[in-house]
Amino acid sequence: QVQLQESGPGLVKPSQTLSLTCTVSGGSISSGGHCWSWIRQPAGKGLEWIGRFHGSGYINYNPSLRSRVTISLDTSKNQLSLSLTSVTAADTAVYYCARDPENGVGNYMDVWGKGTTVTVSS
Amino acid sequence: DIVMTQSPLSLPVTPGEPASISCRSSQSLLYSNGHTYLDWYLQKPGQSPQLLISMVSNRASGVPDRFSGSGSGTDFTLKISRVEAEDVGVYHCMQGVQIPFTFGPGTKVEIK
Numbered sequence: 581q582v583q584l585q586e587s588g589p590g591l592v593k594p595s596q597t598l599s600l601t602c603t604v605s606g607g608s609i610s611s612g613g614h615c616w617s618w619i620r621q622p623a624g625k626g627l628e629w630i631g632r633f634h635g636s637g638y639i640n641y642n643p644s645l646r647s648r649v650t651i652s653l654d655t656s657k658n659q660l661s662l663s664l665t666s667v668t669a670a671d672t673a674v675y676y677c678a679r680d681p682e683n684g685v686g687n688y689m690d691v692w693g694k695g696t697t698v699t700v701s702s
Numbered sequence: 703d704i705v706m707t708q709s710p711l712s713l714p715v716t717p718g719e720p721a722s723i724s725c726r727s728s729q730s731l732l733y734s735n736g737h738t739y740l741d742w743y744l745q746k747p748g749q750s751p752q753l754l755i756s757m758v759s760n761r762a763s764g765v766p767d768r769f770s771g772s773g774s775g776t777d778f779t780l781k782i783s784r785v786e787a788e789d790v791g792v793y794h795c796m797q798g799v800q801i802p803f804t805f806g807p808g809t810k811v812e813i814k
Binding site for chain 1: 796
């Protein structure tokens, strides 16, 4: 059974770069049959889709974050990564990674990590 | 971006009674391939979201059959035939027809 675990620094200073990883266990991240997404949720608010690494090798980003976000795959470590530059307090949120099992055919996410909380503060 | 709205935003329910949540999109979620890309997720207190229903009406593995989804175009509904205590949490709808995928604001279901 595939499981996802997000990790990263809980506290980031304003204007710095946030770097998170999502470790996949119980399956290969490079099987090519799945998409891997990042989603975030500020406390008490709704969910925001950040972007995804498509199993076909391309990446989709939310245009609202595109200039600051990079999503990548490290197949040797079975990890998905997120980099967000020039962070502000508005980037404070719980960050989730999630899997789309049908490589974008259905665009739904059937496995989610537990999330990691990131606070942007000096 | 496609804007998703939900109603109600808060839904007190009585165990054993039915419940219904509405989700509307600012554009049709019907894609040219004939599929409609609307999903429902439940986020139980203190947990990450879990998939309930994909593509309008397909229950995810392990989801009880008291949950059902329906709708087309821009109007969608999630129904719980008989609410149980374990169904409390925030229900999110999400559109996957257009990048960026977008979520509704969430409907908080709680026991009366």
